Amino acid sequence: MVWDEIERKLxxxxxxxxxxxxxxAIVKAxxxxxxxxxxxxxxxxxxxWLCSPQELQALIEETVVPETWFFREPESFExxxxxxxxxxxxxxxEGILRLLSVPCSTGEEPYSLAMMLLDAGxxxxxxxxxxxxxxxxxxxKAKQGLYRExxxxxxNLGFRHRYFEETSQGYxxxxxxxxxxxxxxxxxxEPLFLYGKPLYDIIFFRNLLIYLEPVARDRALQVLNRLLSPAGVLxxxxxxxxxxIEQRFISxxxxxxxAYRKRQKRDGSARFCVPPDEPEYSSFQVPPPNPPRSDSPGFPPQSPPPSWAEPPPEARREHPPSSQSASNTPSSPQPIPESLLMQARHLADLGQLYExxxxxxxxxxxHRTDANAYVLLGEIRQGAGQSERAEQCWEKAVYLEPYHYEALTHLLLLKESQGDLTHASTLRQRIQRLLNSQGK
Ligand SMILES: C[S@@+](CC[C@H](N)C(=O)[O-])C[C@H]1O[C@@H](n2cnc3c(N)ncnc32)[C@H](O)[C@@H]1O
Structure with missing residues (x-):
């Protein structure tokens, strides 16, 4: 059916x-x-429409919701x-604070950020x-910088007096x-969205998620996770x-x-952000650069540093690795298989990488053929600083699913960080083929 086809592609x-x-709304558009x-x-x-990128863009223009205003939800700016x-x-x-506003619509949000920073000195x-x-x-419209009531x-409209001039056409x-x-x-x-840009300290990602369908929501959060610096705030x-959001970020x-912090190092990109003279964090939970100050604006105390340290053999025999572990006693209920993976992610978030x-x-x-489980295991291995073993896991995932987006992206970032540009280029082409096949 034609309408379904249009909705699906859009x-x-x-x-x-x-x-x-x-x-x-779509019928009207x-x-x-x-x-x-x-x-x-x-x-x-x-x-x-299907053959014209311009017409595709034109229909997107008709269906977006550009609603926004200056200092929307002012508590976030404060x-x-x-x-x-x-x-x-x-x-x-010294140094530069990097901020991203996505989506920025007609510019009110990023300009509010700018005015707030300038006001803060x-x-x-x-x-x-x-x-x-x-x-x-x-x-x-954003580039024009001309706004109406x-x-x-x-x-509080004090900022309008400080930063706008009233004209016959608006402010x-x-x-x-x-x-x-x-x-x-x-x-x-786009999976290669802002690819190659340095990571951001602050990302404003407001009022788009509610309009996205579930797969796109997950994809968007993946992309933001890649772009946010380890100590950054979303x-x-x-x-x-x-x-x-809390699957990937901590409130x-x-x-x-x-506001959220990153839960875990989800991909190789976060590695680039670790200053060379600091040890690599051995966990997904990234500590702040210094202990939080007592006058900090509501940041929770940080958890103690997580570890990979394996318990001694006797301890392992006597105590299961965790109360949530798979090695339950016979009397305890058996975990549902998928929940094992969720528990694994949860433990990784807590820094209990070994468990x-x-x-x-x-x-x-x-479940020997579950590519997602290999991807997660690779992330855990990488979090523990075991790049080689991480790579093996992601390669298994790609073997099982040759176009597994996350596995390919992890491998691409890893190869780039290793300076293996030939391999990286092959992986990039493969990702691009995947995107093309999805019509991106
Ligand atoms: C409701 S506005 C949000 C603006 C601003 N962040 C705020 O909270 O006021 C939503 C914006 O999302 C943009 N948008 C929709 N899909 C997008 C996508 N896939 N990538 C980037 N922007 C998108 C639309 O063009 C629209 O301007």
């Missing part, structure tokens, strides 16, 4: 869950585009201000703000603020906080602020 490209827009293209039959429009002043600056007398040469959105129209919905943002934001047109769901919208549990690896292996002894 959803595959932008991640949009058509249900979130209401039943008629397509009809509007048919009118612009002078096409009367929807099947003919589908043919045009939290960030205190983080910069009391956490980041004391540990970074950070000079423009101490921060970089990248701002990405899939909508070219929204980006063009509905962009100013927050209570014009000062060039000094405009210049601090780099707008980039992009799709967060902000999401108030409607988006919850279990899905900072601060009232009215939906996590054991659970994975137990699972794999019963």
């Amino acid at each position: 959803s595959k490209t932008s991640g949009l869950d058509p249900k979130t827009l209401g039943s008629q 397509v009809r509007d585009r048919m009118q612009v293209c002078g096409v009367e039959n929807v099947t003919t429009y589908l043919d045009v 939290f960030l201000r205190r983080y910069v002043l009391f956490e980041w600056l004391p540990h970074h007398q 950070l000079p423009p040469n101490r921060f970089v703000i990248d701002a990405v959105d899939i909508s070219q129209k929204a980006q063009a 509905h962009s100013f919905r927050s209570k 014009q943002l000062s060039p000094a603020v405009k210049e601090t934001v780099n707008f980039i047109h992009g799709n967060l769901l 902000f999401v919208g108030s409607a988006e906080a919850g279990p899905m 900072l549990r601060h009232s009215m602020t939906f 996590a690896a054991q659970l994975c292996e137990t699972y794999l002894s019963q």
Whole structure:
């Protein structure tokens, strides 16, 4: 059916869950585009649409929700201000704070970040703000920096007096603020999204997740995990906080602020962020650069450093590795197989890498062809600094599923970090073929 085909392709490209827009929104968007293209039959429009990247973009433009305003959910900006002043600056007398706003829509969010940082006394040469959105129209508006009343919905409008000039067409943002934001047109769901950029200390990822279908949500969180620095902070919208995010990130549990830290080193990219003179962290739980200060804005105390250390043999015999371990006593209930993997991930997050690896292996002894389990075991091995064994696990995953995205990406990053550019290039081509086959 033509309409299903359009919805499927749209959803595959932008991640949009058509249900979130209401039943008629896509029909209306397509009809509007048919009118612009002078096409009367929807099947003919589908043919045009499938062969034209411009028309695909045009339909995306019709279906995005660009709703945003300055200092939306102001508690997040206040939290960030205190983080910069009391956490980041004391540990970074030099250096640049890197921020990402994705999606940035018409620019209100990244410009709010810029104004907040300038107000906090950070000079423009101490921060970089990248701002990405899939909508070219929204980006063009953002670059203009001209805003109307509905962009100013927050209570406190002091910033408007400081940074805008009122004109007959609206409020014009000062060039000094405009210049601090780099707008980039992009799709967060592209697996090589912002590939090669240095990691970000702060990511604002607000009010997109709610519009995405489940697979796209997971993909988006994977990508953000790759882009966030080990000690970085991720902000999401108030409607988006919850279990899905907490699978990969740890909540900072601060009232009215939906801020998270990275749970684990999910891929090789985080390694690049570890300064060369520091030992590699042996865990997924990444410590802050220094102990948190007592006046820090609500950061929870950090857990003790996790370890890979295997218990001595006697201890292993007498005590199972963990109360959640697979080696249960005969009287305890048998864990459901998939839950073993969830437990393994959980233990890895807690830094109990040895126990996590054991659970994975137990699972794999019963499910030898589960590529995802090999990917997780590889991540645990890598977290423990065992790159070679990690590589073997990811290779097994690729052997089982030649186009396993996560396994290929891990291998690509590993090969690049090892300077094996030939192998890396082959892997990149394979990832690209995977994307092409998905119509990306
Ligand atoms: C509701 S706005 C959120 C803007 C801002 N973050 C905020 O919270 O106010 C959602 C934006 O997501 C953008 N968007 C939708 N799908 C996207 C994708 N796959 N990659 C990047 N941006 C996307 C839309 O163009 C739209 O501008």
